[in-house]
Amino acid sequence: GSGKTLAALLACLDGLWRQNPIGPGVQVLYISPLKALNNDIYRNLQVPLFGVAAVADAMQFPLPKIDIAVRTGDTPTAERQRLVRKPPHVLITTPESLHLLLTSKARETLRNVTHCIVDEIHALCPNKRGVFLALLLERLHALNQREFVRIGLSATQRPLEEVARYLGGFSYDAKGQWRQRPVTIVDAGLRKNLDLQDRKSTRLNSSH
Secondary structure (H helix, E strand, O other): OOHHHHHHHHHHHHHHHOOOOOOOOOEEHHHHHHHHHHHHHHHHHHHHHHHHHHHHOOOOOOOOOOOOOOOOOOOHHHHHHHHHHHHOEEEHHHHHHHHHHHHHHEEEEOOOOEEEEEOOOOOOOOOHHHHHHHHHHHHHHHHHHOOOEEEEEOOOOOOOHHHHHHHHOOEEEOOOOOOEEOOOOOOOOOOOOOOOOOOOOOOOHHHH
């Protein structure tokens, strides 16, 4: 409800639209710990896409078509095979399904990832599932020729510095030194002001 997912996705979509034509393979990878992704994706991705396309059409401004797909444990086999033959530009998945992608020939579709969004990161970083995802991100990094942008989203993640260190991970620099990847923290949290007033209550007594 805060708009964080939409904000992250719109920035990634803008990068895709600036390509003409859009390069092959998955470029934006969206990872969520939730398996029920269809409703969130419809609200945060498909609806905005329809709106932008409608405005661009009204302005007679051509935009390249962005292909989107969801890959979870519930995805039918035929759809999984189609995603390998014709990979989307934006792929929505879970950590477990990403593991299956990286351990199959489908990993070839992930060689051009430029942005990786980890949503609800607070539900992953403190447990074994989060350790698993950290390893998957490093496997994805080894598959790509260049660094990709990592974006972690959550409305409740604390402490921010620890979550940022988890998201960025570590790598070797040009001198072979083990170093932490730099991460920029965007804290958009707001603390609501409470206005408390003493009010005298009026009681009405009625006799019967």
